Amino acid sequence: MADDSVRSEASSQLDSENTENKTVSSNGEAAAENQTLSKRQRKKLLKQQKWEEERELRKHRRKEKKQQRRLERQNHHEEEGGGEAHSARKRLRREVTPSSLRLVVDCGFDDLMLVKDVCKLHKQIQRCYAENRRALHPVQFHLTSLGGQLKQSMDAKDKGWVNWKDITISTEHYSEVVAKEELVYLTSDSPNVLEELDPKKAYVIGGLVDHNHHKGITFDKAKELGIDHAQLPLSSFVKMNSRKVLAVNHVFEIILAYLEKGSWQEAFFTVLPQRKGAVAVSQDGTAAQEKDDEDSDSDSDPDTQDQTEKSA
Numbered sequence: 638m639a640d641d642s643v644r645s646e647a648s649s650q651l652d653s654e655n656t657e658n659k660t661v662s663s664n665g666e667a668a669a670e671n672q673t674l675s676k677r678q679r680k681k682l683l684k685q686q687k688w689e690e691e692r693e694l695r696k697h698r699r700k701e702k703k704q705q706r707r708l709e710r711q712n713h714h715e716e717e718g719g720g721e722a723h724s725a726r727k728r729l730r731r732e733v734t735p736s737s738l739r740l741v742v743d744c745g746f747d748d749l750m751l752v753k754d755v756c757k758l759h760k761q762i763q764r765c766y767a768e769n770r771r772a773l774h775p776v777q778f779h780l781t782s783l784g785g786q787l788k789q790s791m792d793a794k795d796k797g798w799v800n801w802k803d804i805t806i807s808t809e810h811y812s813e814v815v816a817k818e819e820l821v822y823l824t825s826d827s828p829n830v831l832e833e834l835d836p837k838k839a840y841v842i843g844g845l846v847d848h849n850h851h852k853g854i855t856f857d858k859a860k861e862l863g864i865d866h867a868q869l870p871l872s873s874f875v876k877m878n879s880r881k882v883l884a885v886n887h888v889f890e891i892i893l894a895y896l897e898k899g900s901w902q903e904a905f906f907t908v909l910p911q912r913k914g915a916v917a918v919s920q921d922g923t924a925a926q927e928k929d930d931e932d933s934d935s936d937s938d939p940d941t942q943d944q945t946e947k948s949a
């Protein structure tokens with residue numbers, strides 16, 4: 638392609654030389670032209686003719702090279718087992734069975750957060766959405782009471798959210814969207830410990846990044862509204878070095894992992910950052926599985942894999 642453009646440049650240069658040279662007849666007869674052209678011009682002309690003649694051949698060669706490269710890539714992919722992995726992924730996609738369980742992120746705490754914490758919540762919600770989209774048993778995902786700073790952040794940084802699929806987004810309070818008797822507020826301050834998940838229920842997660850400055854706020858809200866509440870069975874399965882207040886996306890991902898694995902312990906260990914110093918609790922109540930403990934209290938963004946809320 639680039640060569641062609643060089644050629645046509647040469648050709649136009651030739652044209653202009655010819656025009657200046659006025660000795661070339663206007664009817665463009667080749668013989669007369671050849672006689673009047675300088676040696677250099679004739680050489681150029683011949684080169685150009687040859688170039689034109691070989692155009693098809695070059696096109697054909699380019700096509701062949703392209704095809705060869707494609708074949709090489711394909712062979713390499715198959716050698717690496719990519720073919721198998723690809724069909725396994727395809728198989729997996731076909732086995733996806735959505736869960737009837739509803740998971741609600743209650744975004745009704747907008748005015749309690751600083752802009753930087755709203756940004757963190759935004760990232761955590763993006764993470765929930767992405768994890769649900771690739772889950773084996775995706776939940777019925779609801780965002781309620783969406784507005785204020787969070788919506789502004791979504792509009793400004795991720796306009797694509799309006800096209801999100803398999804999610805119900807509402808400006809209304811969750812109690813307007815789901816019948817009260819079907820609601821269970823997940824809150825670490827509840828005395829009730831969740832044993833199993835009921836696929837008929839809607840579990841609510843407080844959409845809040847507050848470094849636990851508003852301790853007990855979701856528990857109080859649940860009691861006020863007279864709905865069920867429960868904490869995740871963390872202490873029965875893992876011993877944590879830090880508080881058991883988790884970030885929104887961790888709670889969300891633990892639920893997804895539990896739906897897939899059917900085991901709280903596996904779900905906790907799949908999702909919780911190793912840096913939390915989580916230790917599995919064995920049947921006799923002793924610590925069974927050691928995990929690293931470098932930094933047990935972090936509230937960084939979801940990309941760092943460590944978002945557990947800081948203690949108050």
Ligand SMILES: C[S@@+](CC[C@H](N)C(=O)[O-])C[C@H]1O[C@@H](n2cnc3c(N)ncnc32)[C@H](O)[C@@H]1O
Binds near residue numbers: 845
């Ligand atoms: C960062 S926490 C917010 C803490 C806030 N101070 C409160 O009182 O809920 C985000 C949400 O994750 C859920 N969550 C966090 N840890 C939990 C746990 N151990 N059990 C159940 N839900 C939890 C709660 O819904 C909580 O509102």
